[in-house]
Amino acid sequence: MASLFDPVTFGAVTCPNRIVMAPLTRARATREHVPTELMKTYYAQRAGAGLIITEATGISRQGLGWPYAPGLWTMEQVEAWKPVTEAVHEAGGRIFCQLWHMGRLVHPSFLDGEKPVSASATTAPNKAHTYDGRQPYEEARALALDEIPDILDDYARAAGHAIAAGFDGVQLHAANGYLIDQFLRDGSNHRDDDYGGPVENRIRLLRQATRAIADVVGPERTAVRLSPNGESQGVNDSDPEALFTAAAAVLDEIGIAFLELREPPLDGTFGKGEREPIAPAIRKVFHGPLVLNSDYSAARAEEALSEGVADAISFGRPFIANPDLPRRIESGAEWAKDDPSTWYSQGPEGYIDYPEAEAAAAA
Template identity: 70%
Template sequence: MPSLFDPIQLGAIHAPNRILMAPLTRGRSTRGHVPTEIMQTYYAQRAGAGLIISEATGISQQGLGWPYAPGLWTDEQTEAWKPVTDAVHKAGGRIVAQLWHMGRIVHPDFLGGAQPVSSSATTAPDSAHTYDGKKPYAEARALTLEEIPALLDDYVKATRNAIAAGFDGVQIHAANGYLIDQFLRDSDNFRDDIYGGSPANRIRLLSEVAAAVAGEIGADRTSVRLSPNGNTQGTIDSDPESVFVPAAQALSDLGIAFLELREPGPQGTFGRTDQPKVSPAIRKVFKGPLVLNSDYGFTDGQATLDEGVADAIAFGRPFIANPDLPVRFSKKLPLAEAPMATWYSQGPEGYIDYPAA
């Protein structure tokens, strides 16, 4: 079985190791969702990852509701990403852009007071992060059939901008209770049209987005993130295998570069569930590289590869305070911890000031 330090081909991307950097929202862009100069340093510091999956990046104003998160729908945003990807490439790394539409998780404050959209008229639990502090989520309205083509166009435009910005590929964020996940799982999708009801209908939007993105950039530079088990931001499914196995089959048939699964367990640090992992069933139908994520360390990450359960592991939080994580793993060095107070704060503290070992 391969080790975490062995190379892997992820579609068109050759990764020198199987220690991927998972997407991490860090909130260092401007209020106009434009990447800033310190993001060049941050990502370049972590170029030793086999592949960097960028922080979630909005495809449109309608889809972005996180303070100081970046976007990829304007020329200014696209131009500001160029020195970031260039810095990663000069440091010897590879980076893909994670494309994000948050759906009902977008607070109206980000939309000029307009109502957020989702698969159905539902309201997320808890509160939204806004520029004026936390506020209760608002009820979303259901996207109409007539609006779906424009949504697909937004994904295609963001993909085109990602190519122009120098990314090596894109990842479609279809996990964690955001828009596509709101279509996939039966806790939120109450539609009675071709996008609701049966699992085949609920995976339709994911399939259409993936096909549209692959048509723009190539399936071999397209990847997808799913979170098949457990509750994430109020989104859950009563029978995950019935939805996510055919979803994985459809993505396999499309020939995407790799599939990443965020699968918490009963002892999860951020999110925990007694719902069993769906990755064993997905492994049987998805023929491309399978990447697993959620609370992995070096030992259990390597064990997962040894068992043949996955082909690579995506590490998130460990990369925050350990920019040279693959080196620390290889030399069996202790890992630094990142205080949560600076995860989303503005400025360099807790962002680019973690030293290499």
């Protein structure tokens, strides 16, 4: 069976190992959502991953409500991403861009006071990150049927921009309670039209967005992320196994490069699953490469690969403080601990100043 250091092919991209860097919001772009020089250094430092998936990247101003997060809807943003992808490639890496519409999780302060959009008129729990601190979410308005083609166009345009910026592919963010997930799950989708009600309707936007992206970049450069096994930012479903196996079967038909599943264990440290992972059921209907994520140690990752449960493992938070994570796993070196207070700060501290294992040991 496979190990973490065997190569793996994701559609058009062959990776030297099966250690994927998961998407991590880090808030180092400008206020206009333009990538910065710091981001070039950060991603190049982590090019030892078999594949990097970028932080979630906005497809439109309507869809982006996180301070200092990057976007891909303007040519200025495209040009600013180019040095990032070039630096990763020069360091021997491969990089996909994760495409993001936050739906109801966009605070109106990002929209000049307009309402955010979602599957239905619902309000997310807790508070949003804004440029003026944490503020309560406000009720979203339901997308009208005649607005959905514009959303699909935004996904397609951003995918084309990603390839123009030098990315090897893109990942559709359909997880964690954001727009696509808000349509998928019956806890947030109360529609009675072609996008609501039965599972086949609720997966319609996922299918259409994935096809819109694949039509531009090719299914072999298109990936998707789902989060099946519990509540996420107030979004949940009454029958997640039926929903997510149907979603995975549709993605299998499209022939995407890989499917990533974020499924925290029942005793997870950053989110807890409400039930055992749905990945085994998804494995039966999705025949492409399957990437699993959340709370994996090196030993647990190797076990998942050796048992054939997954084809690769994505690591998120460990990559924050361990830019050389694959080398640390291979050598058995200790993993450094990250500082959560710098996760979303704007400077180099806690971003590009974590040393590699050899430098840390010599200090």
